Amino acid sequence: MIQSGRFNALAKWEMLCRFWADQNSVTDPCAGRFNEPVFPRWQDDAIAGGKAAIREYLRANFPELPLPPRRHLQAHKAFIHRDDTVDGEILRLAKEDDQLADKIVLEMIPGIKEKNYPASFVTEPSPQALRLIQQVFKAGAIEYLRWTEDAGEIPSIHELRCHAAAFPIEAVQGQRKALCLFCALFLGRSDVIHVYDASPEHVTLVDRLSDPLEEMKLIYPSSWEYVCSDYSEALRMATTRQLSYDLVVADQPEPIAKEVAWDCLPMIMNLCTDSFITNYFVEMFTDLGVACDDLSGLSQAVTLRTGVEVVFTQTMKRSDAVYWVVIRRK
Ligand SMILES: C[S@@+](CC[C@H](N)C(=O)[O-])C[C@H]1O[C@@H](n2cnc3c(N)ncnc32)[C@H](O)[C@@H]1O
Numbered sequence: 001m002i003q004s005g006r007f008n009a010l011a012k013w014e015m016l017c018r019f020w021a022d023q024n025s026v027t028d029p030c031a032g033r034f035n036e037p038v039f040p041r042w043q044d045d046a047i048a049g050g051k052a053a054i055r056e057y058l059r060a061n062f063p064e065l066p067l068p069p070r071r072h073l074q075a076h077k078a079f080i081h082r083d084d085t086v087d088g089e090i091l092r093l094a095k096e097d098d099q100l101a102d103k104i105v106l107e108m109i110p111g112i113k114e115k116n117y118p119a120s121f122v123t124e125p126s127p128q129a130l131r132l133i134q135q136v137f138k139a140g141a142i143e144y145l146r147w148t149e150d151a152g153e154i155p156s157i158h159e160l161r162c163h164a165a166a167f168p169i170e171a172v173q174g175q176r177k178a179l180c181l182f183c184a185l186f187l188g189r190s191d192v193i194h195v196y197d198a199s200p201e202h203v204t205l206v207d208r209l210s211d212p213l214e215e216m217k218l219i220y221p222s223s224w225e226y227v228c229s230d231y232s233e234a235l236r237m238a239t240t241r242q243l244s245y246d247l248v249v250a251d252q253p254e255p256i257a258k259e260v261a262w263d264c265l266p267m268i269m270n271l272c273t274d275s276f277i278t279n280y281f282v283e284m285f286t287d288l289g290v291a292c293d294d295l296s297g298l299s300q301a302v303t304l305r306t307g308v309e310v311v312f313t314q315t316m317k318r319s320d321a322v323y324w325v326v327i328r329r330k
Contacts, residue, residue, distance in 0.1 A: 001159065002218050005150035006031045012042050013138070019043075020109045031150045038150060045148050046141035047105055049075070049162070053140020054101040054133060062091050066098075072161040075139035079132060083261050089129045097122045149186070154215050162191045167191060168316050171275045171326045172198040174249035179204045179271070181231045181236070181260075182251045184212035187219060190318075191249050193279075196220060200247070200304040206234040231260070235267050244271055250278040254322075257281050261325075265306040269329050276327045278314070285323075292323055302327070 006029065018026045019039055024092070028037040053287055057076035059067050081087060094100050107130065125133065134187040144162055147155035155163075157327040167190070172178070178200045184191050184207035195203060200263070207213055213226050227234055231252070238245075248268055260268075261278050268276055288305070290297035298312040309330035316324045 001153065003152060003154035004155055005151065005153040009142045009145040011041055012148065013046065013142050015039075016042055016046055016145075023187070024128070033149060033151050035151070038148065039145075042145060042148055045144045045163075047109075048145025049073070050108065050137035050141040051101040051105065052162075053136050054104060056140075057136045058090070058094050059145075061087055061095065065091075065094055072158065072164070073140060073143055074158075075143040076136050078139065079136050083128070083132070085127075086128050086132050089126060089316075090133065093121065093123060093125055093129065100133070101137075102132050102188065104217060108134060108137055108220075108275065121165045126258075154218055155189075157193070157196065157219060160187060160189045160219070161197070163189045164193045166316055166318055166324070167194040168277060168314050168324050168326050169194050171277055171314065172200075172247055172249075174198070175274060176201045177245045178247040178249065179206070179245040180249045180251075181234065182253070183207050183249070184209045184216060187212055187216055192216070192220065193250050195247070195249065204245075206231055232264070235264060235271070238271050239267060243249075246271050246272075246274040248272045248276045252279055254279075254281050258284060258287075260305050264300070265302070265308050265310070269308050269327075271309065272329070274328065275313075277324055278327070279318075280323045280325045282321055282323075292317075296327070 003317060015026055016039070028039045030036060031038050032041070043095040052071040053073055053076045055067050056071060056073050057079055058065055059070065059083065060076060060080045068121060097103070100192050102246065136176055147153055147159040147163065172195055175198060178195050180188070180195060180203060181206045182194050192205065202224065204215060206227045206229055210231050212226045213228050217226055247272060250260050261284065285292045288298065290301050291317050295312040295315070298315070299310060302312070303309050310327045312325060313328055314326040318324055
């Protein structure tokens with residue numbers, strides 16, 4: 001954590017535990033950036049961190065298990081190979097039950113039953129195994145609770161990584177000069193953190209919000225450029241100055257998704273020498289009349305619509321509503 005808010009991770013965990021035990025025993029401190037209640041988000045983060053830590057513990061101890069993609073965590077490491085007998089039992093439990101991490105949620109938070117977490121283990125774990133899994137869960141939960149976007153909190157790079165989501169990371173590898181538009185609201189946890197991890201030589205960040213951009217200056221390299229501007233103005237300036245970027249990333253909001261992805265495509269591809277990564281909302285695939293995984297269909301439809309000869313090289317689901325797409329000039 002670069003700067004803490006009102007509560008540290010352990011205090012958040014303690015308050016959540018009291019809340020889970022008796023919802024009336026503790027009042028939500030409303031410590032969010034907009035003075036909003038924080039318990040719902042703390043709970044989501046604690047559960048996400050706890051489950052991630054269990055999966056990382058299983059991955060580290062038992063590489064043979066099929067598991068979802070790796071998350072960045074340290075918490076589980078203290079528990080790896082601590083007790084061979086208990087480890088062996090947990091491997092057996094995990095092999096027969098791919099919902100082990102979910103089932104621990106119910107063990108930790110009995111009151112959460114209404115959220116449809118699967119009940120009852122296939123085989124009941126021994127008290128020792130259950131205790132170890134619960135400890136791993138708690139450690140992961142506390143690691144995730146370090147940054148919950150409360151007022152005043154500025155996360156470290158590691159904490160941002162923990163909260164990062166799906167991104168087409170192959171497309172950013174080896175890119176030297178990057179432009180990230182619409183990057184600031186969540187301090188770049190959706191996109192900029194992945195660009196940072198690819199170690200480019202130079203990055204320009206553009207957003208019209210000055211406060212989070214100022215906070216990003218404390219997180220990312222001081223050699224990067226932080227531009228507080230409307231994106232269209234930033235694109236015009238870059239065009240006038242004849243700048244070019246290997247990589248352009250745009251995480252634009254839905255109301256201007258088509259404007260950025262289609263109307264601005266000629267200008268963006270003029271600045272972009274390699275890859276353009278941007279948001280496509282589901283409605284945009286419908287508008288084009290092309291399925292989200294039909295790369296050649298998308299290439300043809302967008303070339304026809306924008307007049308820019310492009311090739312789609314990847315689409316990646318971010319949520320039910322939106323995909324990342326990777327576009328290159330033909
Ligand atoms: C979905 S958020 C992006 C979050 C960001 N990628 C992250 O991971 O933190 C959209 C961002 O677009 C910015 N934005 C919206 N309209 C803009 C515009 N016309 N020019 C510049 N930035 C804009 C908002 O300030 C917000 O930071």
